[in-house]
Amino acid sequence: MKKNIFHFFSNSKCNPFVIGIGLLAVPTFSILIVSLLFICGLSVNPFVFPLSLILSLLLMYFVQGKNHKEFLVSVTYHLLIIAFSIIVSVLIYDYSYDGLAYHQEAIFYLKNGWNPIYEHLPSNATFAIWVEHYAKGMETISATLYSTTGNIEAGKAVNFILIFASAFLFFYFLKTYYGKLSFKKKILLTFLFTLCPVVVVQILTFYIDFAAYSLLLILVPSLICFLQGDSKYDIYIICFVVVLSATIKFNLFFWVLFILFLYTIYAIVLKKYQLLKKMINVCVLSGIFSVFVAGFNPYVTNTIDHKNPFYPLMGTDRVDIMTGLANPNFFQKSRFEKVIISLFSLPNNSKNEEIKLALPHFLKTSHFERYASVDTRIGGFGIFFSWIFILSLILLIVDAFSSKKGVGKNKKPIYCFLGILFASLFVLPHAWVARYFPFFYAFPLIILLYSECATQSRVVKVLKSLIYLLLMINTVLFCGAVSVRGYLHKTKVNKSINTLAKSNNPILIYFGNNVGLKIKLDKRNIPYEATQEELGTQLTIVGSPYGSFDSTKYIEKNNILIEKKQ
Numbered sequence: 001m002k003k004n005i006f007h008f009f010s011n012s013k014c015n016p017f018v019i020g021i022g023l024l025a026v027p028t029f030s031i032l033i034v035s036l037l038f039i040c041g042l043s044v045n046p047f048v049f050p051l052s053l054i055l056s057l058l059l060m061y062f063v064q065g066k067n068h069k070e071f072l073v074s075v076t077y078h079l080l081i082i083a084f085s086i087i088v089s090v091l092i093y094d095y096s097y098d099g100l101a102y103h104q105e106a107i108f109y110l111k112n113g114w115n116p117i118y119e120h121l122p123s124n125a126t127f128a129i130w131v132e133h134y135a136k137g138m139e140t141i142s143a144t145l146y147s148t149t150g151n152i153e154a155g156k157a158v159n160f161i162l163i164f165a166s167a168f169l170f171f172y173f174l175k176t177y178y179g180k181l182s183f184k185k186k187i188l189l190t191f192l193f194t195l196c197p198v199v200v201v202q203i204l205t206f207y208i209d210f211a212a213y214s215l216l217l218i219l220v221p222s223l224i225c226f227l228q229g230d231s232k233y234d235i236y237i238i239c240f241v242v243v244l245s246a247t248i249k250f251n252l253f254f255w256v257l258f259i260l261f262l263y264t265i266y267a268i269v270l271k272k273y274q275l276l277k278k279m280i281n282v283c284v285l286s287g288i289f290s291v292f293v294a295g296f297n298p299y300v301t302n303t304i305d306h307k308n309p310f311y312p313l314m315g316t317d318r319v320d321i322m323t324g325l326a327n328p329n330f331f332q333k334s335r336f337e338k339v340i341i342s343l344f345s346l347p348n349n350s351k352n353e354e355i356k357l358a359l360p361h362f363l364k365t366s367h368f369e370r371y372a373s374v375d376t377r378i379g380g381f382g383i384f385f386s387w388i389f390i391l392s393l394i395l396l397i398v399d400a401f402s403s404k405k406g407v408g409k410n411k412k413p414i415y416c417f418l419g420i421l422f423a424s425l426f427v428l429p430h431a432w433v434a435r436y437f438p439f440f441y442a443f444p445l446i447i448l449l450y451s452e453c454a455t456q457s458r459v460v461k462v463l464k465s466l467i468y469l470l471l472m473i474n475t476v477l478f479c480g481a482v483s484v485r486g487y488l489h490k491t492k493v494n495k496s497i498n499t500l501a502k503s504n505n506p507i508l509i510y511f512g513n514n515v516g517l518k519i520k521l522d523k524r525n526i527p528y529e530a531t532q533e534e535l536g537t538q539l540t541i542v543g544s545p546y547g548s549f550d551s552t553k554y555i556e557k558n559n560i561l562i563e564k565k566q
Contacts, residue, residue: 015067026049043113116301137247192472195479196210226279341432418446424439510532511530
């Protein structure tokens with residue numbers, strides 16, 4: 001019988017939990033090491049990432065135990081994933097606005113000796129207010145990769161590492177608690193849970209919102225496992241998530257603390273006092289470390305300088321970043337209306353474009369191009385999500401009124417969990433922006449997972465098949481669109497940069513907000529003359545943000561610079 005890829009992976013002697021915790025440890029150790037360097041007055045250096053990798057291997061050996069063969073196989077997977085992450089990241093350039101702007105600027109300065117605890121950025125820094133005062137966990141990890149490899153694009157490897165970590169740890173969760181599922185079904189569910197649209201569209205960029213989804217996908221199953229007392233190492237994962245969340249993004253840290261608060265209440269109801277006491281002690285210590293050591297900048301420095309740890313998003317001199325994101329009429333809606341409209345509408349970023357429901361228009365191909373948009377706000381989960389959401393609710397209702405008993409009879413926990421997940425959309429403002437609340441994508445997936453262990457009537461089976469089909473189509477469209485955009489973007493950028501490299505004299509360029517382009521030209525030692533004044537002709541070869549160039553020597557055609565014939 002011909003063996004397929006599923007047979008290969010199902011029979012490989014690796015431990016998904018060991019691989020997952022090893023991958024998660026790499027960025028965590030990177031943050032811890034750099035934080036200590038900062039406190040000592042030092043900065044990022046080329047040895048941080050290799051040292052973090054070595055420490056992750058030691059942790060894997062400690063967790064694995066005496067099975068040396070399984071450890072070697074797990075380490076092989078671990079190292080191959082790290083190598084794959086770096087190679088793909090280098091091959092595909094970041095094409096996002098924020099990635100080319102303040103994220104790459106932060107990474108550049110961190111790699112080149114900036115210590116955010118003791119130093120301010122140079123006066124010519126383009127995005128000083130965001131770079132200095134935002135949490136910089138992902139940028140710091142990316143800077144360690146940049147320092148080691150010499151290529152700033154390699155910093156995106158941390159995206160792949162976190163996503164692979166979430167996949168392996170979630171697969172381990174399914175393997176432990178859903179053992180009756182076939183191996184193929186576990187792989188399929190892991191694939192669908194891991195590749196949230198926000199994760200897919202940001203994986204090739206320096207955007208960081210995806211981390212909220214990937215880390216919460218790690219945290220919640222780990223809390224469930226820890227409550228059962230099955231693995232003493234789950235507490236390590238919980239601590240890693242606390243540290244990473246605090247250093248990556250303000251609202252991510254809030255969600256982690258919010259989940260831990262709800263978990264504490266649930267553990268008290270179940271009278272799991274000993275486990276809860278251990279978790280609280282460890283989480284409090286890791287939280288204190290995260291804020292006052294790993295997150296000294298921005299939490300402590302913001303409080304000292306601006307009287308608020310979450311400046312510039314909060315405080316007396318806060319900066320409004322939301323008003324310009326959507327149609328002005330949309331902001332007149334209530335918070336509930338915004339969420340419902342966003343969930344059931346076609347992808348839309350325009351201030352002027354009419355907002356349309358996805359249900360009757362989802363097959364219009366003119367909207368499929370937005371599957372590659374990094375920051376789609378309204379309808380950010382894709383054209384098919386409204387159908388997926390409705391079908392999953394029908395599936396839940398059908399099961400609720402099923403006459404069969406036994407399997408799936410204890411339904412209160414799942415209803416409670418789904419209710420909390422939906423209610424969480426209204427805890428913080430702006431839940432209509434998919435990248436700010438990426439975890440809600442899991443709502444229909446949780447229903448689907450629950451249905452696998454619930455009543456299996458004919459109606460349930462048909463509904464499940466439809467939901468699986470739409471989820472797969474949605475995910476494949478996102479993956480395909482992002483892959484094509486990444487490839488085309490790199491091709492255009494390289495052609496234009498090669499054109500600039502042939503110039504005998506320095507070309508006059510206004511970089512605007514495009515820090516990423518400047519870094520690439522500097523890396524290639526391409527001469528240019530930077531100006532602070534717009535030159536009238538937009539430079540669109542690297543997408544948005546735009547710069548401008550000396551149009552007396554070059555013209556732009558199909559987003560590629562072409563030298564004028566003399």
